[in-house]
Amino acid sequence: xxxxxxxxxxxxxxxxxAELGNARGNREALAMQPSPDELxxxxxxxxxxxAIGNLERDSSRLREVRxxxxxxxxxxxxxxxxxxxxxxxxxxxxxxxxxxALSRDAGSAKSP
Numbered sequence: 001x002x003x004x005x006x007x008x009x010x011x012x013x014x015x016x017x018a019e020l021g022n023a024r025g026n027r028e029a030l031a032m033q034p035s036p037d038e039l040x041x042x043x044x045x046x047x048x049x050x051a052i053g054n055l056e057r058d059s060s061r062l063r064e065v066r067x068x069x070x071x072x073x074x075x076x077x078x079x080x081x082x083x084x085x086x087x088x089x090x091x092x093x094x095x096x097x098x099x100x101a102l103s104r105d106a107g108s109a110k111s112p
Contacts, residue, residue, distance in 0.1 A: 020062040
């Protein structure tokens with residue numbers, strides 16, 4: 001990847017990092033709310049489960065974005081951590097976080 005492409009990718013990742021960092025503020029949905037009605041308790045429990053899933057997903061993505069930024073800083077972004085081969089730029093643009101050959105080879109499966 002060229003420096004220009006890496007800088008554009010860095011900006012996109014930093015924007016995504018800021019977005020994910022701000023999204024973590026929606027923890028109010030995790031709070032237990034007493035309700036005398038059984039149906040309300042069931043609905044609130046379902047909403048809490050969804051909020052927990054969203055928080056876990058966003059936290060995981062934030063870790064992946066931070067790892068991608070560290071790889072850019074280290075000069076290893078776009079290099080497979082398993083086999084040290086270059087990952088195609090099209091793949092790194094589409095999927096910026098996986099640092100392994102699976103993402104590199106995903107689009108190149110051979111048909112029988």
